[in-house]
Amino acid sequence: MCKRNWTIGIAAIILAVGLGGAALAQNLPKLPDQLTLRQSPGSPGPVTFLHASHMGDRPDCTRCHPKLFSIMKQGAGTTAARRITHADMEKGRQCGACHDGKTAFGRDDCTACHRQ
């Protein structure tokens, strides 16, 4: 009898720790948080991409991976598997899938993305 209560107690603690862990996972601690994208010739300044400001309230990696951006792990900060160009963005690819002035701010203000 006593042994049984003890077992239930342990089960409750394990459950509580498990739920706590799930809550922590929502902070997505393992996301690369600051990526300086590979610069193309003529770029007016380096572009830093922040995953944190692209998660919204519903982290969904498939909005960008792998269709818009393949994840090629090539070392932190130098990811671009494929160059990001405005020619592609004009066609609604890469950043241009959202940064079109409707879904997100457009590409008129260069310093919104190209920073020193």
Ligand code: HEC
């Ligand atoms: C709004 C678009 C967007 C979303 C959503 C997004 N990512 Fe990314 N991610 C990027 C871009 C842009 C890069 C850089 C790609 C490049 O340089 O070619 C990147 C790169 C990465 C890299 C490679 C980092 C490195 O150092 O090589 C990983 C890993 C990654 N993302 C994981 C994730 C995970 C996990 C999620 C979901 C929780 C996610 N991403 C959601 C846009 C996004």
Ligand code: HEC
């Ligand atoms: C899936 C849609 C989506 C894609 C793809 C996307 N963005 Fe965004 N981005 C957003 C939204 C939504 C916001 C926040 C709303 C706003 O400010 O218009 C945002 C905000 C930003 C901001 C301002 C916040 C910050 O992090 O400083 C920058 C800069 C930015 N994006 C750059 C980029 C770049 C560079 C790319 C391509 C590598 C990219 N985004 C791809 C949707 C996207």
Ligand code: HEC
């Ligand atoms: C939504 C984000 C964003 C905005 C706004 C933006 N760019 Fe870019 N641009 C990028 C990214 C990402 C790259 C690829 C990384 C790099 O080359 O620095 C890039 C690359 C470039 C390149 C080199 C590659 C190519 O396509 O020729 C030039 C030139 C350029 N940008 C000019 C501009 C000018 C001029 C403006 C303002 C009228 C501007 N950009 C606004 C994101 C942006």
